[in-house]
Amino acid sequence: MTTDPETRRTRLIEDAYRIADDVLFPAASDVDRTGEIPSSHWTAIAEAGLFGIAAPEESGGPGLDFAHVIEIMEVMASGCLTTAFTWLQHHGVVITLTGTSNDTLRDELFEATAAGRLRAGVAYAGVVPTPPRMRATRIPGGWRFDGQAPFVSGWGIVDLLQISARDVDTDDVLAAVIPLAPAPAAITVTPLHLSVADGTRTVALAVENLVIPDDRVVSRVSLDDFFASQNIGVRINGTLPLGLLRRCAALLDISGHTPAARALRERGSAVRARLDSGVTDADTLISARADGAQLALEAAAALIAADGGRGLLRGNHPERLAREAAFTLVAASRPQLKDLLVERFSEG
Template sequence: MRLVADAYRIADDVLFSGAAEVDRTGAIPATHWSAIAEAGLFGIAAPADAGGPDLDFAQVIEISEVMASGCLATAFTWQQHHGVVISLATTANNRLREGLFAATASGALRAGVAYAGVVPTPPRMRATRLDGGWRFDGHAPFVSGWGIVDLLQISARDADTDDVLAAILPIEQPPDAITVTPLHLGVADATRTVSLAVTGLVVPDDRIVSRVTLDDFFATQNTGVRINGTLPLGLVRRCAALLDVGGHPRAARALRDRGSTIRTALDAGLTDAATLIAARADGAQLAVDAAATLIAADGGKALLRGAHPERLAREAAFTLVAASRPQLKELLVDRFSARPGARTP
């Protein structure tokens, strides 16, 4: 499949070759985005009946993992885009779909998401019905891609019914109702992550892309967690490749074998949330182990700022918390604090 082959090429020749500079400068170059767009990789999640490439889910997962092996900051920002493509492809809001879908699927418009405000109870983001639209109020603590994306899909819970609404807004000129606070990350700072405070944001009905019950919203979250699981496994791919180059094929093979086991468990977890969260924790733990293996193999030079092992170790830490859930956090805390040889649930 051409899209899969192009993902491998871009991950190695464009993303990985520039990853150290992205990390140093905190900026993703325009050439990354143009290469991804030209290859058609912004539209991989678009369904065939909407004009998409008709990839199966396994191919989408492989592409996502490979892209994460190239540059974590680029891949994480790019991953947010696919949820918006799916929303536009499936929305009943024909006018919104006709106006935005083609440009979003092609990458002519880049998109981000702010949905974490609806996950906790009570929610951080509420929507109140107005005549002809909605008023959004609340807080989105971590939103990536600010200054990179053109569109933001922001989600909130209906103050009366607890249904989850999602709106797609242009953000080239943020409205006065949104206060933006930049967050400076110790790793993947190029994701341009910010915190948003929303006060009295009026969203007309023609910008609403979806409305679902809270139960239906959470029923779709397993897919998002599975895609997020490609981040640590992408880092494992890169660490194993560098170990091969450095003359440590046995260690590389062992890491790949562990990754294959976790990948199988993640796939099984699509229908079992507990299995999925455990496998996602396994993936994050393996990313940390893989980076540590690479540092041990490379020795003192691995600690030089900007060296691939040093950066990958920080990126492995990123996968411990990126798009996390309370259950995942608790599981990782238990695992990393357990005495050697002890088993955790």
């Protein structure tokens, strides 16, 4: 890849569109049917440099603006939601390694992770509720993690797991990056068989007496700071429904329903603007995220209506996209978002 910064950034965006349209989308129905993401997907994404898009320039990354990172994520979601959702988890680990004060761990993992030679996932949902599902207890030389992580994607696909827990004494949130080859014996894995995006290899984890040495800890923040940082994650997750909207609109164009496609894109632009403005306002962000999920459902419904009976055939794009739109109602969600969606869908 070229070393000229501007050319490199332009090439990343162009390659995201190319991979989404020419590699991911043509295989999306097979991925949905088989529950398997081809290894060639990961190779193409790594060769294009798309595992490192969140890394700043001073760390050796491309230094993309946040808006361009969001654009790439949205485009990738339009290609194959299963692949994109699994790939999205990786960037949280890249960001954490970039900002960690654990220089040794950063030196060990950052380059390979940003390049996609090591793939990473996250398990932080256990610290979101109160009381937390995942707890950390101080022991000599490290920490003991105990609890549950109810929804972890990429098991068997990722090489590293960033797992978070709340300190039982202070309620601070600790995050550690651990290797999964082999998986620690202290982790019990229960596969979750999803009706859509099953290729994400999502599992529930039960953790008992998982010893984390201090040298695997990448961050420790207060609970307030942890929740303040979650707005970025919610904004990133907002790329999923808008990616599905992009694909639905493109297929409506192909079927001759250009006015409908145009109207959906205009509505998507308005949701995107509200998501962007909500990064500093949690209430606005959650409302916009709900708007995006609703719009994805409506876009998929429009596509099914346009396609007629064929749209209901198992594995056809409209049917799959409708199930994927439902996935965005709950994937990487928050209690506030779920409550808002229940309220909206139950209104007369």
